[in-house]
Amino acid sequence: MPANTSRVQAIQDITRRTLPPPTTPPSLESLWASDVYTLAKMQQHLPKEVFKSLKKTIETGATLDIKVADVVAAAMKEWATARGALFYAHVFYPLTNATAEKHDGFISVQGDGTVITEFSGKVLVQGEPDGSSFPNGGIRGTSHARGYTAWDVTSPAYIMETSNGSSLCIPTVFVSWTGEALDKKTPLLRSIAAMNKAAKRMLTVLGSKEIATVNSSCGAEQEYFLVDAAFAAARPDLVIAGRTLFGKPPAKAQQFDDHYFGAIAERVQTFMQEVEQRMYKLGIPAKTRHNEVAPGQFEIAPFFEAANVASDHQQLTMTILKNTAKRHGLVCLLHEKPFAGINGSGKHVNWSVGNATHGNLLDPGDAPHDNLQFLVFCGAVIRMVHKYGALLRAVVATASNDHRLGANEAPPAIMSVYLGTQLEDVFKQIQRGSLTGSKAKSIMNLGVDSLPTFAKDPGDRNRTSPFAFTGNRFEFRAVGSGQSVSGPLVAMNTMLADSLTWMAEKLEGAVASGTPLTAAALSLLKVIMDEHGAVVFDGNGYSAEWHKLAEERGLPNLPSCAEALPVLKEKAIEDLFSRQGVLTPVELASRFDVYAEQYIHAIEVEAKLVISMAKTQVFPAAMSYLSSLSDTLTKLSALKIEAPTETATKVATLAKSMMASVTKLGEALGKHDFDSTEKHLVHSAKTIRPLMDEVRKSVDALEAEVGDQHWPLPTYQEMLFIK
Numbered sequence: 001m002p003a004n005t006s007r008v009q010a011i012q013d014i015t016r017r018t019l020p021p022p023t024t025p026p027s028l029e030s031l032w033a034s035d036v037y038t039l040a041k042m043q044q045h046l047p048k049e050v051f052k053s054l055k056k057t058i059e060t061g062a063t064l065d066i067k068v069a070d071v072v073a074a075a076m077k078e079w080a081t082a083r084g085a086l087f088y089a090h091v092f093y094p095l096t097n098a099t100a101e102k103h104d105g106f107i108s109v110q111g112d113g114t115v116i117t118e119f120s121g122k123v124l125v126q127g128e129p130d131g132s133s134f135p136n137g138g139i140r141g142t143s144h145a146r147g148y149t150a151w152d153v154t155s156p157a158y159i160m161e162t163s164n165g166s167s168l169c170i171p172t173v174f175v176s177w178t179g180e181a182l183d184k185k186t187p188l189l190r191s192i193a194a195m196n197k198a199a200k201r202m203l204t205v206l207g208s209k210e211i212a213t214v215n216s217s218c219g220a221e222q223e224y225f226l227v228d229a230a231f232a233a234a235r236p237d238l239v240i241a242g243r244t245l246f247g248k249p250p251a252k253a254q255q256f257d258d259h260y261f262g263a264i265a266e267r268v269q270t271f272m273q274e275v276e277q278r279m280y281k282l283g284i285p286a287k288t289r290h291n292e293v294a295p296g297q298f299e300i301a302p303f304f305e306a307a308n309v310a311s312d313h314q315q316l317t318m319t320i321l322k323n324t325a326k327r328h329g330l331v332c333l334l335h336e337k338p339f340a341g342i343n344g345s346g347k348h349v350n351w352s353v354g355n356a357t358h359g360n361l362l363d364p365g366d367a368p369h370d371n372l373q374f375l376v377f378c379g380a381v382i383r384m385v386h387k388y389g390a391l392l393r394a395v396v397a398t399a400s401n402d403h404r405l406g407a408n409e410a411p412p413a414i415m416s417v418y419l420g421t422q423l424e425d426v427f428k429q430i431q432r433g434s435l436t437g438s439k440a441k442s443i444m445n446l447g448v449d450s451l452p453t454f455a456k457d458p459g460d461r462n463r464t465s466p467f468a469f470t471g472n473r474f475e476f477r478a479v480g481s482g483q484s485v486s487g488p489l490v491a492m493n494t495m496l497a498d499s500l501t502w503m504a505e506k507l508e509g510a511v512a513s514g515t516p517l518t519a520a521a522l523s524l525l526k527v528i529m530d531e532h533g534a535v536v537f538d539g540n541g542y543s544a545e546w547h548k549l550a551e552e553r554g555l556p557n558l559p560s561c562a563e564a565l566p567v568l569k570e571k572a573i574e575d576l577f578s579r580q581g582v583l584t585p586v587e588l589a590s591r592f593d594v595y596a597e598q599y600i601h602a603i604e605v606e607a608k609l610v611i612s613m614a615k616t617q618v619f620p621a622a623m624s625y626l627s628s629l630s631d632t633l634t635k636l637s638a639l640k641i642e643a644p645t646e647t648a649t650k651v652a653t654l655a656k657s658m659m660a661s662v663t664k665l666g667e668a669l670g671k672h673d674f675d676s677t678e679k680h681l682v683h684s685a686k687t688i689r690p691l692m693d694e695v696r697k698s699v700d701a702l703e704a705e706v707g708d709q710h711w712p713l714p715t716y717q718e719m720l721f722i723k
């Protein structure tokens with residue numbers, strides 16, 4: 001049987017696939033939040049007093065009374081069991097970027113052997129999963145296994161359906177027996193509280209009396225790849241690592257720019273529509289879909305929501321994308337760089353802060369020079385990205401994102417802020433000490449009477465900046481596609497809280513000593529621009545010149561996790577998180593340990609795959625091709641026909657060099673004695689990773705030589721173009 005049988009079979013299967021028969025989609029109204037226990041449903045089902053008390057907890061963070069919890073639990077159970085749920089699950093978010101859930105039945109066995117359903121307030125608000133197998137970075141040994149989950153009332157409960165059942169899901173935080181956060185939600189809630197406190201203090205200094213709770217908002221654009229399941233299953237690297245470790249570049253890739261925003265293939269759109277319907281049922285406001293730059297790459301973006309809910313919804317979106325893909329014979333790849341040499345996937349985190357009394361605090365309005373509140377909040381952002389840029393880099397540091405940052409149209413690993421022409425000009429005026437006005441919107445006339453004239457935005461967009469102002473929010477574009485958005489949100493909220501606190505203190509002092517507020521604020525913003533303005537960059541972030549300029553400006557460039565993760569151990573970062581009450585030193589240290597370990601494991605798993613695929617798939621392919629080639633060459637020589645031996649020599653040479661690199665990689669993997677985690681990180685990044693690339697070079701060169709019939713792995717061309 002030829003080695004390419006499974007590839008050929010996959011191609012046949014794919015070309016014979018048919019689309020499901022057309023159905024009429026349900027209306028948005030009937031779908032929307034139908035699987036969510038919304039406030040509206042609670043209001044309907046709960047006694048007035050109970051609902052009022054619960055709403056107060058949700059809106060102000062007041063402690064939930066256990067008697068209230070009992071009534072809520074009973075109503076929630078009624079609703080869920082009526083929808084067919086037999087089980088409930090406390091859902092939480094461990095440090096792995098994954099979603100975790102422990103399911104328990106509503107079943108309660110009675111003395112007489114009959115069963116009833118039962119769900120108390122205590123069980124709703126608190127769970128106790130044995131959490132010893134979750135990464136905790138040394139916070140808790142396996143002998144101290146107790147972990148608690150606690151209901152996060154600010155994120156609604158929902159029903160997760162499968163084809164033959166459903167479970168009630170309760171979003172929770174996950175903490176150790178000693179009270180330390182073992183998850184990504186607890187710090188997020190703390191960071192929102194810290195930001196609220198600092199923002200309120202600042203708004204008070206700026207003269208506001210009535211100030212509602214300030215929250216941060218997040219809209220996360222999710223990029224992803226779709227590959228046919230038949231191809232993916234034939235590639236151990238895709239199955240295990242979520243990316244291709246080998247693969248020769250296809251003749252056609254993305255050079256025609258014909259995929260971005262191209263017409264969506266029907267098979268893909270059918271998949272997207274099912275994803276969106278599932279999202280709507282779970283109350284996730286899916287809003288935008290389009291083809292992305294790379295062939296086989298797509299994007300989905302929801303309408304933005306409060307950061308905590310957006311983060312839970314983002315986790316659900318990733319789950320839905322993966323599960324739904326399976327139902328359509330596809331695999332959804334959330335890896336940041338599934339295909340070398342082709343655009344990677346990010347998750348652009350759009351972030352703003354605001355409240356009910358003041359609206360969006362990052363909205364500049366038409367005359368930003370006249371909007372002191374905006375200038376102060378924007379100045380706080382400029383300061384925070386300059387002061388803690390390395391932290392922003394650290395929170396997007398994963399083994400997979402290392403492949404993306406700085407490669408093919410992804411932001412570099414240097415953090416800078418893009419403000420746009422109008423705002424940059426305003427801040428330059430402030431720095432010069434003469435603030436006079438803002439560049440105005442201009443009118444664009446398209447020269448065709450039937451087309452409308454429209455107002456042109458005062459600033460263009462910059463796709464090359466890792467942290468760009470986009471009209472009324474900042475867009476953090478360095479976040480990886482497979483990451484939880486929580487880490488980046490925690491960092492941004494905490495950094496902003498810190499900047500605002502520092503600024504509020506200065507302003508309070510200045511005003512108390514008689515300086516008029518506006519003058520005090522403008523002179524503080526001038527100080528910020530003088531000290532931190534170096535982080536503002538308008539140009540092409542992808543260019544080599546920027547790397548040079550950034551170095552001159554003293555901005556850190558941390559290309560890999562080996563440089564980026566140790567930032568979490570710096571004293572300034574520990575102080576920042578402690579001061580804002582977001583992470584204790586122990587919690588922060590545990591995060592470094594967990595993320596470093598994950599990085600080391602990820603590289604180790606990939607290196608092992610490289611070795612096994614090279615030895616058991618590529619080498620045999622090269623040998624079987626050589627064997628059939630040499631048979632033919634011998635026969636030709638016997639007939640005294642001049643034999644073309646170059647290919648055989650080339651394949652033999654490449655196979656030999658591939659095996660030599662495999663041996664070196666195996667030896668490097670065998671090294672286990674490191675004095676520190678930092679040294680182990682460096683070994684993974686600087687020794688193992690380059691050796692993997694070395695093996696790959698030979699493998700990809702072999703793919704270009706070995707006869708197609710002998711090649712076992714689906715190619716880039718097949719995976720990216722056969723739909």
Ligand code: ADP
Pocket residue numbers: 217218219220221288301302303304350351352360472473
């Ligand atoms: P782009 O043109 O940058 O690709 P998209 O429309 O794909 O933009 O996504 C923009 C995201 O930003 C959406 O999720 C949108 O809801 C979100 N967004 C818009 N305004 C805000 C805001 N004030 N705060 C946070 N996110 C916002």
Ligand code: MG
Pocket residue numbers: 221299301
């Ligand atoms: Mg977009």
